[in-house]
Amino acid sequence: MHDEARAAVAAITGRAPVEVRQLGGGDTAAAFAVRLDDGTAVFAKTAPETMPGAIAAEAASLSWLAEPGAVAVPEVFGCSERWLVTEHIAESAPTAAAAERLGRGLAELHAAGAPAFGSPPPGGPADAWIGLAPMRNEPAPDWPTFYAHHRIEPYLRRAVDSGALSARDGEGISQVCAAIDRLAGPPEPPARLHGDLWSGNVHWAADQAWLIDPAAHGGHRETDLAMLHLFGCPHLERVVAAYHETRPLADGWRDRIALHQLFPLLVHAVLFGGGYAAQAASAARSALRAG
Template structure:
């Protein structure tokens, strides 16, 4: 069918988990467009095909507005999976951790980010011999600051207004997973690692590899849901999660980039 796109399972893929994430993100009232799940099983995921459009400042601002509402749909706890998740304790080939049991959830964003986004990948890099003890200590010092609450900060205004501290996030929002589309919300989301997290992480991740009209996305978002003071100074902190994950997967310059980002905040 010409109006669908089919993904077949590769090693490490969790297509049922991806489908659950797409459906969960799509539930947000007034939120960003999400590729519709046509069907899903363990080996195959069929999605609507997104017809892409040329990037524009207007579309970027519309996407920022819509994304703010996606985040404000909220989540039950830090690191939680979508309600209909597949039961897996991690996401994708990177094995990015989920927190599947509320009883195991961190009380703060800093504690969650320290354990499930910084230390888990730093430990893998050390075990694989990619970094040495001195490099590992940089990540450990950052994790200690995060756990102590030194780097905690508020969610954007619409998330705060719900009374719930945790946002509903895409979780892998680099440029390739946001498609400008001929749609009132400006762009569509694909390939999520959806979970409960901090809204600023999605926004920072979008800047890692560049995104057309990014400043207009930020402007549209801030107009709909004002960002907490100092958010620009925290972009690198929130970028670290995807960069250290890429260091684990691909090595190379991602490792030095992850160390540079971590040193900024220790």
């Protein structure tokens, strides 16, 4: 696949690649570190043909997140239907100072706002992706409506239909949707979200944290913070403290973490099965108790 990567990078950047090194992936999707003839280091990736629109969605997401200048985001050099080429960032160890910068930057990024809950990035497709899972970005009048109808319910149906989730546990999650107006906390304006902010999508480099692989949309700012809590993040409490100092979170936000984790847990239950269905059912019970 090296020759295909070389040709794609040359077509997108207008420069000749002189070194191409595969970082991961296989025959249908892969990532490469590429050095151009002018010395520029770029990162190139492709998506499987089974994920139409994934490259366009990611390119639009990265550009939208970079627009306010609040957080470090790799520059997008261009894309084609199957290839995305961005700035390549050398990785380094996470630091407390970088975590605090991330917290302040996330607060400002969220405050940059979005046209509506569920709105895609400008120029991005409504049918996007979160990891390997399809994700529909459909504007809604408020966050509870958007989250219940366009995040929880589609994957709840798939999880129950596939047998990943029992009917009984599915009923518990349906109760969350029925009560979501009460569970959602104080109304908030639409925030500009990364949308898939688990620890693997925080790239530590040059004494700051870079946001990569976004699934950006207009949503609730507590969602990004809940995702950071889902699989852990270096210096997480420093991130949260700096965020709260910059733009204080609403009272009870920690009690709502489970509610915001419900969607990614359902996605994981559908994709990977295992213990994720049990975690989703547990998150639903926690959300109901907290409300």
